[in-house]
Amino acid sequence: MTTMNRRIVLASRPQAIAGPENFRLETVPVPTPAVGEVLIRNHWLSLDPYMRGRMSAIKSYADPHPVDAVMLGGTVGVVAASANDQFAVGDTVLAFGGWQEYALIAGDGLRMVHRIDPALAPMQRYLGALGMPGMTAWFGLNRIIEPKAGETVVVSAASGAVGSVVGQLAKAAGCRVVGIAGGPDKCAYVVEELGFDACLDHKALRDTRDFDKALAAAAPQGVDGCFENVGGMVFEGTLRQMNAFGRIALCGMIAGYNGEPVPLKDPTVLLRSRLKVQGFIISEKPAEMAEAFRALAAAHVAGQLKYRESIAEGIAAAPDAFFGLLQGRNFGKQLVHLA
Amino acid sequence: MTTMNRRIVLASRPQAIAGPENFRLETVPVPTPAVGEVLIRNHWLSLDPYMRGRMSAIKSYADPHPVDAVMLGGTVGVVAASANDQFAVGDTVLAFGGWQEYALIAGDGLRMVHRIDPALAPMQRYLGALGMPGMTAWFGLNRIIEPKAGETVVVSAASGAVGSVVGQLAKAAGCRVVGIAGGPDKCAYVVEELGFDACLDHKALRDTRDFDKALAAAAPQGVDGCFENVGGMVFEGTLRQMNAFGRIALCGMIAGYNGEPVPLKDPTVLLRSRLKVQGFIISEKPAEMAEAFRALAAAHVAGQLKYRESIAEGIAAAPDAFFGLLQGRNFGKQLVHLA
Known part of the structure; x- marks a missing residue:
C-alpha cells in the first residue's frame, strides 16, 4: 500500500486580504529518496507572519513563493528514509519541510537540515524559543538595541514567539520591560508569567491619545529600546516617546502584511530624537545564530525561558491557524502538530 | 558717541508658514563686557535650516527659541573688547553670536567661543566646509554610512553646505555619487565642479514615477548609502531603490520644517531591505568633531574641498535670506556678511 502525503500548496496570490481560497489541500503519494536525498516525516510545522509576504508578488528580501508549490515553512521531524550518509533513519531534524506531512529534501535544501537534540527540549x-524566533529575539535585542541595565525596552506582540523571548532576555539584562499585546489574557500572561513590568492591551486603546497616555504611564522614564513586531499606530506611538539615541530593532510590520498602507505619519521624530532604526533577518546572520542558540539553550536549561504554544491539529488546519496568526488569535508560538 | 548694535529677534512663533512678521529688527547700544565677558564684532552669520525648528514650540532636541530674544546662529568675527584673559582684542573667533552685529558672550556661552586660524582659510x-556643515557631512558619511569603494551614495541638497562636502568625501572614498538638487544650474555645478557622477533635478521630476526612473538610471547598481537632508518624496523614492543592508544618515528633513506632515508612506521598505536609518546632530559628538575637522582641514589644504557661498549683505537682509534657504533659493552655503 502506498503511503500518502497530504500537503497544502499556494493556489493563487491574494488580491488584497488573503483567504482560504489562496490555498489548496492535495493528497499525493510519498516519494522515495533518490541518491543524496532524505525523506522526513514532519512532526511540527511552524507558522510565521513572513509567510504572508511570500504569498504576494511584491519584491522583498526573498522571491515570491511560486503558485502551485507546497507552502514553505520551518519544520521539525524524524528521518523516515535516507539515501544520504549524513542522516540516518530516526534522526530528529530541523528542516524547511513546508506545509506537508512528509518532506523530500534534496540539493540545496539539505543545507537547511540540522540534527537537533530531542533530549535538551x-x-x-x-521552532520557537530555541529556533528562529528565539534567535531573532536575541539578535535584535543584543545586536541592535544593545540594552543597558536601567533602560526601558518596549516589545510589541509581547506574548508571541519572538516578543516573549525579547522581554525575558531584556529583564535578565536589568531593563524595565513594557509589552504590548492584544487582549487582557495575553497582557496578564506577559506580566504574571513572563515577568514583564507592564503590558498595554492595544485592543483596549481606542486612539493614539489613549495609547500615548498608557505608554507614558508604563514607561515614565521614556523608551530607550523598541523591538518592533507589528508596525502601524503602536509603532508610531512608541517612537514618539523614545528618548534621545533610542534604538529600534525592526523585526516585523505585520500591520501591513495584507498590503494596506500603514504610513509613518511623522518620520521627523527619527531626526528630532536621533533614533536608530534597523531592519534585520536572522537567517542572514549565521555567525550570530550560533551564539544566540548557545545563550538561549543555557537560559532554557536554567528554566529562565518561559514559553507558550498555540497548537493546531493536522495539516488541513494550517490555513485557518495561519489566518488566526495574522489576526492575533494565536497565543504564543503558533504550531501545527502533524505526528 | 554710543556705537549701536542692529539685531533681529524672534517676534512671534509661526502659525504655519514662517514669514517676515515673525522677525523684528532692533537697534540697541552695544554693551560693554563685564568681568569674564567678551564682546565680538560679528563678521559673518551662518543661516541654517535647523533655525526653523527652533522658531516653533515643538519638542525637539533643543528647547524652542524664546520670543523677543535675538535669533540664534553660528558666527565668526573678531574680538572687539575683552574682560576675559582667554581672549584678546583682535582674536578671530567662532561663536554662537546670533543674528546681530555685535555679540556679548558671557557664562556658558563662552564654552562655544573658539579661536580660529584666519591664515588657514x-x-x-x-561656518561651512570647515565648520558644523563640513563636520556634519564627515560624521554622517564616515560613522553612519561607512561607504566602501564601489558603492553608490545618494546625497540630497547636493549643492548645499553639507551635501557638497558629503559628495566630495564620498568620491574620494571611491564611491559612485548621485546628487539631488533643485534646478539645472545647481545640478550642473554638482557634476561639473564638485565631481559627482550624476545629479537629479527634483524640480524637473513631476512625480514619483519620474523620480524612480531618473534614480534608476543614475544608480544602476542600486543605492547603498543615503545622506538625507530633505525628506519627503525624494527620501521615500531613494529608500525604494536601496540595496539590502543600506545605510541612511538622517541629517535634515527640511521638507517638514513648516509643520506640514510629510509621512513616510511605506516604512516596511526598512524591513524588506534591512536598512539602517540613523538621525544625528553633530554638536553631540565632540570627539568626532575634532577628528572631522582634521580631515576637512587636510582636504582643504590639498585643494580637494570645493565650495560655494550665497552671501546676503547686512543684518537686515537675514530674514529674507533665511526664507530663501528654506525654499532652496540659496546656492551653496548661505551666509550673511556683517563686517
Whole structure:
C-alpha cells in the first residue's frame, strides 16, 4: 500500500486580504529518496507572519513563493528514509519541510537540515524559543538595541514567539520591560508569567491619545529600546516617546502584511530624537545564530525561558491557524502538530 | 558717541508658514563686557535650516527659541573688547553670536567661543566646509554610512553646505555619487565642479514615477548609502531603490520644517531591505568633531574641498535670506556678511 502525503500548496496570490481560497489541500503519494536525498516525516510545522509576504508578488528580501508549490515553512521531524550518509533513519531534524506531512529534501535544501537534540527540549521548541524566533529575539535585542541595565525596552506582540523571548532576555539584562499585546489574557500572561513590568492591551486603546497616555504611564522614564513586531499606530506611538539615541530593532510590520498602507505619519521624530532604526533577518546572520542558540539553550536549561504554544491539529488546519496568526488569535508560538 | 548694535529677534512663533512678521529688527547700544565677558564684532552669520525648528514650540532636541530674544546662529568675527584673559582684542573667533552685529558672550556661552586660524582659510569657511556643515557631512558619511569603494551614495541638497562636502568625501572614498538638487544650474555645478557622477533635478521630476526612473538610471547598481537632508518624496523614492543592508544618515528633513506632515508612506521598505536609518546632530559628538575637522582641514589644504557661498549683505537682509534657504533659493552655503 502506498503511503500518502497530504500537503497544502499556494493556489493563487491574494488580491488584497488573503483567504482560504489562496490555498489548496492535495493528497499525493510519498516519494522515495533518490541518491543524496532524505525523506522526513514532519512532526511540527511552524507558522510565521513572513509567510504572508511570500504569498504576494511584491519584491522583498526573498522571491515570491511560486503558485502551485507546497507552502514553505520551518519544520521539525524524524528521518523516515535516507539515501544520504549524513542522516540516518530516526534522526530528529530541523528542516524547511513546508506545509506537508512528509518532506523530500534534496540539493540545496539539505543545507537547511540540522540534527537537533530531542533530549535538551521537546522538538517543537526548536521552532520557537530555541529556533528562529528565539534567535531573532536575541539578535535584535543584543545586536541592535544593545540594552543597558536601567533602560526601558518596549516589545510589541509581547506574548508571541519572538516578543516573549525579547522581554525575558531584556529583564535578565536589568531593563524595565513594557509589552504590548492584544487582549487582557495575553497582557496578564506577559506580566504574571513572563515577568514583564507592564503590558498595554492595544485592543483596549481606542486612539493614539489613549495609547500615548498608557505608554507614558508604563514607561515614565521614556523608551530607550523598541523591538518592533507589528508596525502601524503602536509603532508610531512608541517612537514618539523614545528618548534621545533610542534604538529600534525592526523585526516585523505585520500591520501591513495584507498590503494596506500603514504610513509613518511623522518620520521627523527619527531626526528630532536621533533614533536608530534597523531592519534585520536572522537567517542572514549565521555567525550570530550560533551564539544566540548557545545563550538561549543555557537560559532554557536554567528554566529562565518561559514559553507558550498555540497548537493546531493536522495539516488541513494550517490555513485557518495561519489566518488566526495574522489576526492575533494565536497565543504564543503558533504550531501545527502533524505526528 | 554710543556705537549701536542692529539685531533681529524672534517676534512671534509661526502659525504655519514662517514669514517676515515673525522677525523684528532692533537697534540697541552695544554693551560693554563685564568681568569674564567678551564682546565680538560679528563678521559673518551662518543661516541654517535647523533655525526653523527652533522658531516653533515643538519638542525637539533643543528647547524652542524664546520670543523677543535675538535669533540664534553660528558666527565668526573678531574680538572687539575683552574682560576675559582667554581672549584678546583682535582674536578671530567662532561663536554662537546670533543674528546681530555685535555679540556679548558671557557664562556658558563662552564654552562655544573658539579661536580660529584666519591664515588657514577665509574666516567664513569655519561656518561651512570647515565648520558644523563640513563636520556634519564627515560624521554622517564616515560613522553612519561607512561607504566602501564601489558603492553608490545618494546625497540630497547636493549643492548645499553639507551635501557638497558629503559628495566630495564620498568620491574620494571611491564611491559612485548621485546628487539631488533643485534646478539645472545647481545640478550642473554638482557634476561639473564638485565631481559627482550624476545629479537629479527634483524640480524637473513631476512625480514619483519620474523620480524612480531618473534614480534608476543614475544608480544602476542600486543605492547603498543615503545622506538625507530633505525628506519627503525624494527620501521615500531613494529608500525604494536601496540595496539590502543600506545605510541612511538622517541629517535634515527640511521638507517638514513648516509643520506640514510629510509621512513616510511605506516604512516596511526598512524591513524588506534591512536598512539602517540613523538621525544625528553633530554638536553631540565632540570627539568626532575634532577628528572631522582634521580631515576637512587636510582636504582643504590639498585643494580637494570645493565650495560655494550665497552671501546676503547686512543684518537686515537675514530674514529674507533665511526664507530663501528654506525654499532652496540659496546656492551653496548661505551666509550673511556683517563686517
